[in-house]
Amino acid sequence: MNSFVDIPAMMAACRSACGKVYLVGAGPGDAELLTLRAARLLAQADVVVYDHLVGPEVLALIGGVAERLYVGKERSHHSLPQEDINTLLVRLARAGRMVVRLKGGDPFVFGRGGEELQVLAAEGVPFEVVPGITAACGVASYAGIPLTHRDFAQSCTFVTGHLKDGSCDLDWPALARPRQTVVIYMGLSGLATICSQLVAHGLPESWPAAVVAQGTLAAQRVVCATLGTLAEAVAREGLQSPALTIVGEVVRLRDELAWFHAAAQAEPALNPASTAEA
Numbered sequence: 001m002n003s004f005v006d007i008p009a010m011m012a013a014c015r016s017a018c019g020k021v022y023l024v025g026a027g028p029g030d031a032e033l034l035t036l037r038a039a040r041l042l043a044q045a046d047v048v049v050y051d052h053l054v055g056p057e058v059l060a061l062i063g064g065v066a067e068r069l070y071v072g073k074e075r076s077h078h079s080l081p082q083e084d085i086n087t088l089l090v091r092l093a094r095a096g097r098m099v100v101r102l103k104g105g106d107p108f109v110f111g112r113g114g115e116e117l118q119v120l121a122a123e124g125v126p127f128e129v130v131p132g133i134t135a136a137c138g139v140a141s142y143a144g145i146p147l148t149h150r151d152f153a154q155s156c157t158f159v160t161g162h163l164k165d166g167s168c169d170l171d172w173p174a175l176a177r178p179r180q181t182v183v184i185y186m187g188l189s190g191l192a193t194i195c196s197q198l199v200a201h202g203l204p205e206s207w208p209a210a211v212v213a214q215g216t217l218a219a220q221r222v223v224c225a226t227l228g229t230l231a232e233a234v235a236r237e238g239l240q241s242p243a244l245t246i247v248g249e250v251v252r253l254r255d256e257l258a259w260f261h262a263a264a265q266a267e268p269a270l271n272p273a274s275t276a277e278a
């Protein structure tokens with residue numbers, strides 16, 4: 001009897017019996033900003049596990065027989081705890097299924113994609129990552145605010161305004177330097193604090209700043225103001241999440257470069273997101 005055990009072959013057999021998880025970025029909202037690879041995987045998936053910020057036009061690209069599992073994750077309202085999402089992904093893949101884990105924007109930018117992949121890696125579940133357009137890039141483009149510009153900003157920093165423990169403890173001296181753009185994700189509830197901290201650390205109250213809500217969608221709204229006036233203006237206008245704050249002199253360029261709603265009126269067929277229901 002041959003007692004030789006071919007471990008690589010056994011592992012390969014195990015891998016083929018196991019399914020796979022594709023961690024896919026859905027982009028910032030407009031379904032036309034999805035990558036071709038994301039669209040193809042959505043059409044072929046056995047099961048799609050998706051988050052709160054993925055809109056109906058993107059979900060419409062899921063193949064007809066695929067199972068759809070909503071796992072939520074609105075601020076302070078997680079429909080499934082992160083540990084349960086991790087376990088779910090492992091279980092679905094081990095059942096031999098092709099799983100698309102679909103997240104808003106890019107999965108590696110404030111998306112906990114890294115945390116989910118660490119669990120898959122530890123459990124020996126195969127995975128791939130498909131990047132998406134992160135909200136900062138998509139939203140700034142549709143708002144007509146270039147994130148860098150040789151005259152105004154040589155760098156751009158992305159930060160989250162909402163930490164795990166609910167606080168907003170950022171490196172204010174670094175963020176309050178001129179000649180850069182600061183983009184704050186999840187910063188709406190802490191907006192007044194963010195603006196006053198930036199002023200307290202050296203930026204003038206007249207420094208340009210904007211909030212863009214529902215960016216890249218028909219419902220997109222943009223409020224441009226200054227650090228001294230932004231929080232009040234946003235409250236007055238009633239902007240709602242998801243919203244992104246952009247701080248820096250590039251915000252002024254919107255006066256010249258805003259294009260989205262004008263393009264929608266001129267060429268609605270070429271801008272389906274500008275006419276679709278948000």
Ligand SMILES: C[S@@+](CC[C@H](N)C(=O)[O-])C[C@H]1O[C@@H](n2cnc3c(N)ncnc32)[C@H](O)[C@@H]1O
Pocket residue numbers: 028029053103104105106107108109110111133134135136139184185186187212213214215216217241242243244
């Ligand atoms: C949990 S983070 C996820 C970020 C995502 N992974 C990405 O790369 O864009 C969610 C935050 O992204 C921002 N965001 C996402 N989509 C947005 C949109 N369409 N308009 C404005 N902000 C958006 C908001 O700040 C929101 O609170």
